[in-house]
Amino acid sequence: QTITCAECGPRLSMPIKQIVAHLQQGMILAIKGLSGFHLLCDAKNDAAVQRLRQRKQRAEQPLAIMVANIASAKQLAHINNQEAQLLQSQQRPIVVLSKKNNQPISKSVAPGLKWLGIMLPYTPLHYLLFHQASEQPNEADWLEQAQSLCLVMTSANTSGEPLIIDNDEARQNLSGIADLIIDHDRVTLTRCDDSVVRVLNQQTGFIRRGRGYAPLAIKLPHAIPATLAVGGHLKNTICITRDDEAFVSQHIGDLNNAANLRYFENSIEHLLSLLNVTPERIAHDLHPDFHSTRYAQSFGLPCYAIQHHHAHLAAVAAEHNIDQPAIGLVLDGFGLGSDQRAWGGELLLLNGPRFQRLGHLQPLKQPGGGDAVAREPWRMAASLLQQIGRGNEIGKRFQSQPAAKHLAQLLQKNIHSPSTSSCGRLFDTANGLLGLTHKSSFEAQAAMQLESLVTTPTIMDDGWQIKNNQLDFSPLLTAMLDMAPVAAANLFHGTLIAGLSEWAAQTARQQETDIVLLSGGCFLNQTLTSGITTTLKRDGFKPCLQTQSPINDA
Secondary structure, X not given: OOOOEOOOEOOEOOOHHHHHHHHHOOOOEEEEOOOOEEEEEEOOOHHHHHHHHHHHOXXXXXXXXXXXXXXXXXXXXXXXXXXXXXXXXXXOOEEEEEEOOOOOOOOOOOOOOOEEEEEOOOOHHHHHHHHHHOOOOOOOHHHOOOOOOEEEEEEOOOOOOOOOOOHHHHHHHOOOOOOEEEOEOOOOOOOOOEOEEEEXXXXXXXXXXXXXXXXXXXEOOOOOOOEEEOOOOOOEOOEEEEOOEEEEOOOOEOOOOHHHHHHHHXXXXXXXXXXXXXXXXXXXXXXXXXXXXXXXXXOOOOEEEEOHHHHHHHHHHHHOOOOOOEEEEEEEEEEEOOOOOEEEEEEXXXXXXXXXXXXXXXXXXXXXXXXXXXXXXXXXXXXXXHHOOOHHHHHHHOOOOOOHHHHHHHHHHOOOOOEEOOHHHHHHHHHHHHOOOOOOOOOOHHHHHHHHOOOOOOOOOOOOEEEOOEEEOHHHHHHHOOOOHHHHHHHHHHHHXXXXXXXXXXXXXXXXXXXXXXXXXXXXXXXXXXHHHHHHHHOOOEEEOOOOOOOOOO
């Protein structure tokens, strides 16, 4: 039985020929796809890309592009065999790839970064667009030949809200972004963003797990009671277990607006119904103020508060079927610690369902609070200056920032300056010292800019100190103050790799284990992950990364 019919549909609201003509003329289109609407424009047309950014209020966050085939992708990026397999897999994820020099894509697609997120067509509609752009050849050879059309293909939503799937909602909410809205008469039941992956140490690393992968089951070492895990506050996903399988939902997003909260609750209801599971218990983040925590507590079932970084390591251990004691290195931006402080650079011992904090990165104050420093990396650089006794330089070094003249006083008097052991904030500190960006327009921008500068990592032999199992990179950061950006980025990454590897190896020997679990958003940094895993393997350890679920909070 066919699933399309000239009389019954599905029917597009505009002919393919007109759609392609509008794209080639520089228009922005919203087109309904398999699991929601996309916003499209010509990725080579800088004016169109900039107009899309302005309308969507997405200043610098990288945009994904779609090309016709692997031959087209190879004209834009360096692609190894594993990356090619991911691009052409049936899941068709967005794959983060290293840009080629002098490729024709608008610099506004991924400004300041050395990567492009590329995906290939995965619906008949996509193939029809590229077929039309290649002047409708009769033969199939065009499917293997490089094609000139490159399309920005980004989720159609208003800032921070869920992907739009309904025709009426699209006309209401996307008319201020898209010049034209093209829909069809097939109803979409469940929204699902495109999956995003990156090859990390010759393994698939998920940045976002969505279309094509969710909610495929992840096999657990053994059966457990039916459990609902409601995730954290940022990059939320939920997970439901059934016997010895864990089903992780599609990407839901940050739980900071009413639309996403409804999406979160609807996703739980949908997945429970789909799996025919009645949960017996609920797991939630330790943070008491997260919406997901409050939602879990409203269920009337036994609730278990799980420390954020403990959850990271448990995910790695479950995937790799590890039930023996293991060291875990978790590097990310924020998670509430069991001491009610901000954690994010943690060395833990995982032992069955329990964990012990063995060490952490040297704490650094966050002037203005965690949200402020995440938006403005220069604040963390100012904190470092104050910590090393050079607080008098803050006003001059950051004179373009109005708050700089008051920051030294805030730090000195410890006013609204909570400390953090976060590795994410360490990247912000390094970025701020080099003046790469004063204000981040999206999460992890500072770290991504820093990694984009790396050519060949170098090591400062005395760039770190380990005291009372606290790892302190102050010597490295101090040395970077007067360095050129590329040399500093190389030194930062190389020394970070060496210091973290030594710290983890030393502690693993003390705990008499050779297993080192690695997790947290900082491990999406290809340079860092490759360096640490290579070093640990060389020294006789077994580093383990997630490959079936995102390394970050998703």
